[in-house]
Amino acid sequence: MIPKAVFFTKGMGVHRDKLQSFELALRDAGIGMCNIVTVSSILPPNCKIISRKKGIEKLRPGEIIYCVMSRNQTNEPYRKISASIGVAIPKDRNAYGYISEYHSFGERCKTAGDYAEDLAATMLATTLGIDFDPDKAWDERKQLFRMSGKIVKTRSITQTAIGDKDGRWTTVIAAAVFLEEV
Numbered sequence: 001m002i003p004k005a006v007f008f009t010k011g012m013g014v015h016r017d018k019l020q021s022f023e024l025a026l027r028d029a030g031i032g033m034c035n036i037v038t039v040s041s042i043l044p045p046n047c048k049i050i051s052r053k054k055g056i057e058k059l060r061p062g063e064i065i066y067c068v069m070s071r072n073q074t075n076e077p078y079r080k081i082s083a084s085i086g087v088a089i090p091k092d093r094n095a096y097g098y099i100s101e102y103h104s105f106g107e108r109c110k111t112a113g114d115y116a117e118d119l120a121a122t123m124l125a126t127t128l129g130i131d132f133d134p135d136k137a138w139d140e141r142k143q144l145f146r147m148s149g150k151i152v153k154t155r156s157i158t159q160t161a162i163g164d165k166d167g168r169w170t171t172v173i174a175a176a177v178f179l180e181e182v
Helices: 018-029 052-058 109-128 138-147
Strands: 005-015 035-038 064-074 080-090 097-105 151-162 169-179
Touching (some): 005 018, 005 052, 005 080, 005 151, 018 064, 018 169, 064 080, 064 097, 080 109, 097 109, 109 138, 109 151, 138 151, 151 169
Parallel strands (some): 035 064
Antiparallel strands (some): 005 169
């Protein structure tokens, strides 16, 4: 199976039970009715990015879906958590891209999202032979990657939350969900 489409989604759930918190996050993301298989980080060649709404409409209850997922959980009151997915798309749509998953504690949404984009772009840049300094700031490298003409686009989706004040489990997820059809 080589996916023809992908959509990005995110969700959050809170419950006294850790597993139920995860289930609620999946439901919030619109994928709770599916059986989920997590996969690694390749965006297939010519894979079309579609909207979350259109992607969820294509899902059927009980369907086995493949996705790259980032997940984070805490039962520590007021602890900030994040889960982020980043994607780097090559200019040559016949080449493959990269999807990264990143989760962290204490970071703002933008910080986690930028880092996830950075991870994906760095993985793609190394396969395309783009020379860069990994110690430079993401904004500088992002500009270099785009100027190379080999990486056309990066983006991310991030879910953050603050741990429940009463110590119930708080779960955040972000996912890139693959579909066989557009």
